[in-house]
Amino acid sequence: MNDKIKVLMVDDEDRFRETTEKILRKKGFETIMAATGEEALGKMGEYPDVVVLDVKMPGMDGHQVLRELKALKPDLPVIMLTGHGKKPSAAAALEEGAFDYLTKPCDVNMLAAKIDEAYHFSQVDRPEEERQVRHIMIPISDYTTIKEDASIAEAIEKLRDSFSAAAHTSRLMEIGHRSIMVFDNQGKMKGLLDIRNLLTALMPPYLSMPKPSMADSIQFSPMFWSGAFYREVRQLSKTRVKQIMSPAPNTVKENANLMEAAYMMVSNKVIRMAVVNKSNAVVGVIREWDLFFEMERALRLSKE
Numbered sequence: 001m002n003d004k005i006k007v008l009m010v011d012d013e014d015r016f017r018e019t020t021e022k023i024l025r026k027k028g029f030e031t032i033m034a035a036t037g038e039e040a041l042g043k044m045g046e047y048p049d050v051v052v053l054d055v056k057m058p059g060m061d062g063h064q065v066l067r068e069l070k071a072l073k074p075d076l077p078v079i080m081l082t083g084h085g086k087k088p089s090a091a092a093a094l095e096e097g098a099f100d101y102l103t104k105p106c107d108v109n110m111l112a113a114k115i116d117e118a119y120h121f122s123q124v125d126r127p128e129e130e131r132q133v134r135h136i137m138i139p140i141s142d143y144t145t146i147k148e149d150a151s152i153a154e155a156i157e158k159l160r161d162s163f164s165a166a167a168h169t170s171r172l173m174e175i176g177h178r179s180i181m182v183f184d185n186q187g188k189m190k191g192l193l194d195i196r197n198l199l200t201a202l203m204p205p206y207l208s209m210p211k212p213s214m215a216d217s218i219q220f221s222p223m224f225w226s227g228a229f230y231r232e233v234r235q236l237s238k239t240r241v242k243q244i245m246s247p248a249p250n251t252v253k254e255n256a257n258l259m260e261a262a263y264m265m266v267s268n269k270v271i272r273m274a275v276v277n278k279s280n281a282v283v284g285v286i287r288e289w290d291l292f293f294e295m296e297r298a299l300r301l302s303k304e
Contacts, residue, residue: 005119006030008048010040010065011081012057020052023108029115037065044072050118051078052111054104055093063096070097077118081106095253095278133261134254136294137275137284145181148190148242152201155180155193155241179272181285182245189274189282191245201244202232251276254283262291 007029011017014035021031032048034040037060040053051069055062066078077099093101099118102111144162146155159180179194250273252261264273265288275284 004028004030005115006032006047006049007115008032008034008040008043008046008051010034010037010051010057010062011054012036013054020108020111024112024115027112029112036060037062037068040065041068041072044069048076049122050099050115051076052115053078053080053098055080055082063093066093066096066098075122077122079111079114079118095255130298131258131294132254133252133256133258133275133286134284136258136290137254137286138290139284140181140275140282143181143285144179145183146193146241148182148184148240148245150241151237152198152239152241152244153237156198156237159193159195180241181274181282182241182248189248190242191247192249192272193241193245197244197246198236201236201239202229204228204232249274249285251280251282252286253277258291258294261286265291 005028007024009017009020009024009031011020012035017033017035021033024031032043032046034043037057040051053062053065053069057065060068062080062082066080069076069078074097078097080093080098080101081104082093082101083104099121100114102114144158146158159178162178162180179192181189182191182193184190250264250268250270252264252273252275254275254277261273265271272285272287274282275286277283
């Protein structure tokens, strides 16, 4: 599975270190043991390939050690060990540059597989051209936005203008936004308005009401539909955006990897996400076609 991968195991529990060391050595790993964060930093001169680091330790905790390790060697993969149910801590570790995290007690085979994965990932010659979400998103200053109390008439005008601007804005890849990000007066993201919301809201209530059996033929007659579209558009124009908008979209961090963004879109079955910074303020929008154009770019770069 591995060719003497050198693992630095950092954990203050003596028994855990001893047991893990024996098992990892049996599986063919070379091990370096450290009981504290300070000791671990002192053993960086032994050039570990992967670090397995406990979050909760006396003295320097795992997060402090992780930051020090990344300052010394940014490409060194670090696997964090965190207590069961400590997801906020694990999420913070990933943002700080950890390769992945496992919860304790962890399955030793899973740990060995994760070490092997981390090592080989670090050896891959990843192209410098691979970008992050922030590089391909539409900045929120360039995206169409509107206040939740605005009228649908205003929203339609703004959405129309976004399509007009697309032909002149290279960042948009000649595709209109097709949606409007909705904010409140305090600048907090409240929802999303797209064409589907408009069409759904356009449907008069009586279309979904129970009908007598004989009414089906009347509903689909030319006389029934005549003038309905314009009439409902005029009626809808006075409605407030917040009354028909969709909930706020899923969010992704601006420094997230593009594969992570793609995974989130596929998993959540969405075509766009709001991009947030470290303070969770919305800084942009990433859409499935932004990722598509990056796919095309990746293929183009591979041929150069």
